Amino acid sequence: MQPEREPGPGPLAGLKVIDLTTSYAGPTAAMYLADLGADVIKVERPRTGDDARWWGPPFVDSRSAWFASANRNKRSVGIDLRQPDGLTTLRTLLATADVFIENLNPAKLQSAKIDPDTLRQGFPRLIYCAISGFGLTGPDRLLPGYDLVAQARSGLMSVTGAEGGTPQRVSTALSDIVTGMCAALAISAAVVRQREQGTGDLIDMSLLDCDLALMAPRIAAYLAGAPEPAPSGGTDSVLAVYQTFSTADRELAVAIGNDAMWMRFCHAVGLPHLAADKTLADNEGRRHHRGVIVQEVEARLRKRPAKEWLGVLAEAQVPCSLVQGLSEVVADPQVTARGALLPVPGTDGRMHSVHSPFRLASVKRPRNSASPERSAHTAEVLREHGFSSKDIETLAASGAIEVIEHRGTGR
Structure with missing residues (x-):
């Protein structure tokens, strides 16, 4: 038997991404870029990290399955952005980065001077991707937004559910995942121009906009004169049947x-x-x-x-x-033949993530390193950016960064 090949570098090899997002949409976007070969540096809060690290149960060896499903192929750096030295450290990383993804409150961004206008002026080559509930413009741009809120506001819930029943949320993180996919698409497009012309861009992604895109055929039909749709159990498609x-059994x-x-x-x-x-x-x-x-x-x-x-x-x-349940989905011959379920390394098959929906002939095996332990790569990444061991020790002592040594946290 021939030894397995190492995963291919991917078309985004050499792209450096600073991921300052939490929860699910932003991490999903960054993960897809990492799947395509990008070096994704996940910047997390010291002591707590990404909110999704605590989403559970289930947990496997204290690791959230939800977190693992959106954070493979990344390195984690702990930086306290409330401290001036922490912000200076982040800006040092951004100075050589190609892409910056964030989903923070606009007021926090401005106070930290990492808002789009400030960073794009300082780093004109940078691709800045802002992910929010409702976008950077409009009367509700400052409102917080989550998957449930976007599904409700976009009309998606109004057409989902049993006929005659109440509206229902699609029971997965649909808004977040689609927003992550769309963000990865827009970033990849911006990278083409960045590599050709050396210019950056501002990408404005919102959960609401992405859910409206999912509702495009229903909105178009309604505006063309169709009756306003209601939950129907999926029986009111434009197609029949x-x-x-x-059937006799299911x-x-x-x-x-x-x-x-x-x-x-x-x-x-x-x-x-x-x-x-x-x-x-x-x-x-x-x-x-x-x-x-x-x-x-x-x-x-x-x-x-x-x-x-x-x-x-x-x-x-x-x-x-x-209509399959998940117990059938994970054993589906087509799903297994396509290698859609990726065992998380180091969990002995007790935890899996899902293969990104794209497969490239140039990448024979998918990149599949485990989601990083919090702050496991702080020292490694800072050394790559010119920080000496003494610099790192000083920053760690002040609390501006978090350095945690973990075993088995290699890329």
Whole structure:
């Protein structure tokens, strides 16, 4: 057996990112940059660190699963930004950085003189990414924002939930994760120009804007005259039929995306009279008669178990899936074949993160170092930036930085 190759450097190799974010959106953005090869230096508060370090249970060896899922491939530096020497230390790191990501309160940024205007004037080459609940402009720019608030305000919750029921939050950190993805995309685009022209940029990311992007088709339809949508259990898609159905044993999702697919579906499940009905030949007709169609289809699908229908519909080339629980998702053959679950090093398989959604041919194996212990790389990073051992000792003694030696914290 040949030895495994080391992870490839990635297209962002050589990019230095200072990550001053906490919780989930900003750390996700920085992690995706790290996955692509960037050197991400995570700046944390001494003694407490990122808020997400305490999100749990579950914890594995005192490490939060939530924190681990958004912080792989980073180094941690403890700096107290309330102290002048701490701010000076941060600015020393920024002097050679390519990207700075923050999600702090604007007032705190200005008092520390690390707000966009100040830093961009001092470091014109720097790509500054500000992540917030509502953006840098507008009447609510100073309001705090979290995933739940963004889902509520964007209208996302208003269309989610059972028909006739109350609005529901999508039960994952959707706003945070999408904002992180979008931030990583915008930063990567800015890096292209930075490398070509030597110029920086200001990237203004908000949870609300990203959730509005998720709602784009629903907003467009409403403004074009469609009725205001309400929770419907996913049965009111612009497409018909495009929803879940009860079978003999469990729920099955069926996604019919065009007229030819509708015909194949009807014949496959034994409803040829629906295929022959000219009033149902196009999507508009199927939407108009959705109630009747759903009754007939569900009555038919209830006659056999979901896995049997999976085989029938797969042969007919009709998109469908079991509505899987996480116990099934993590054992799904496609998920495992794609290497989507990354064991966190040093946890003996008790903790995993999820592979970033992109896969590059140039990167044969994903970067997958464990999320860093708090302040584990302070001395290492500062030495790289010209600090002597005496400088580091003095800063640590004053409390401006935190230095904690951990075993097994290599990159």
